Amino acid sequence: xxxxxxxxxxxxxxxxxxxxxxxxxxxxxxxxxxxxxxxxxxxxxxxxxxxxxxxxxxxxxxxxxxxxxxxxxxxxxxxxxxxxxxxxxxxxxxxxxxxxxxxxxxxxxxxxxxxxxxxxxxxxxxxxxxxxxxxxxxxxxxxxxxxxxxxxxxxxxxxxxxxxxxxxxxxxxxxxxxxxxxxxxx
Numbered sequence: 676x677x678x679x680x681x682x683x684x685x686x687x688x689x690x691x692x693x694x695x696x697x698x699x700x701x702x703x704x705x706x707x708x709x710x711x712x713x714x715x716x717x718x719x720x721x722x723x724x725x726x727x728x729x730x731x732x733x734x735x736x737x738x739x740x741x742x743x744x745x746x747x748x749x750x751x752x753x754x755x756x757x758x759x760x761x762x763x764x765x766x767x768x769x770x771x772x773x774x775x776x777x778x779x780x781x782x783x784x785x786x787x788x789x790x791x792x793x794x795x796x797x798x799x800x801x802x803x804x805x806x807x808x809x810x811x812x813x814x815x816x817x818x819x820x821x822x823x824x825x826x827x828x829x830x831x832x833x834x835x836x837x838x839x840x841x842x843x844x845x846x847x848x849x850x851x852x853x854x855x856x857x858x859x860x861x
Contacts, residue, residue, distance in 0.1 A: 701791040702814035705842060708778035708794045715805045716778075716794075717741045717748070720821040723832075724849040728817065730765075733758040735853040739821065746770065750782060790817075796838050798831055809835045815844045825854035 722737035731737065734754035742749045748769040756763045767784035769792060771777070778794025791813040798807040807828075808821045820827065820835050836846040 700813055701793070703811075703842075705793050705795050705811050708797045710776045711778040711794065711797075712803070712805075713743060713748070713775055715799065715803055716808075717743050718823070720808070720823065721825045721854060722754075722819055722852045723822050723825075723827045724820040724851050726816060726818045726844070726848055727850055734763070735855070737852050741769075748780070750784075752784075795842070796835065807831050807835075809838055811842065811844075815842060818844055818849075820849070 718741060720739045720741070722731075722739065725731060725737075731754065733756055735757055737752070737754035740751040740753070742751075750767040750769055751764060752767070753762065753764045755761075765784050767782055769780045769782040770789075772779045772781055772791075778797065780792040780794075781789035782792045783789045793811040793813075794808055795811050796809040797805050800806050804823075806823050808819075810819045810821060811817065818839060820832070822831075839846045839849075
């Protein structure tokens with residue numbers, strides 16, 4: 676193999692790997708909210724329930740704050756780490772994948788690596804503001820129930836549980852997030 680061939684091969688592999696690292700993988704696509712209005716979504720959401728995963732383990736009082744900055748959303752996730760008795764916060768960014776009229780975004784908290792954020796179902800108040808949401812990650816290992824308040828109406832909870840079951844996600848595996856006030860050292 677000539678030096679030129681090795682250089683081209685190395686360059687091609689590097690470009691391929693770079694492309695893969697910037698991709699957003701969706702192992703299990705789900706239907707997403709269409710039409711979607713970002714203006715109705717921005718603001719603070721309370722995490723009502725989630726599937727278990729390491730980056731939120733032992734967390735209570737979890738919130739997500741979404742703010743629009745140009746073509747991206749800035750996401751600030753915050754929660755009380757009960758085992759460490761302290762508040763944790765992570766800041767990320769999100770971009771629409773197929774246009775701003777669909778509830779399908781890619782979110783990153785770790786540099787060039789993005790995870791899918793699929794807004795599968797949403798409840799809208801009469802004033803147009805979104806009040807409750809069911810979000811699925813890139814696959815059936817990630818799911819969140821969100822609300823504008825620390826609790827959710829029983830009928831909406833039931834609706835989201837049925838939607839999870841239809842997606843073959845067992846609602847019995849949800850962790851229901853405690854929103855009892857902790858030390859308020861925010």
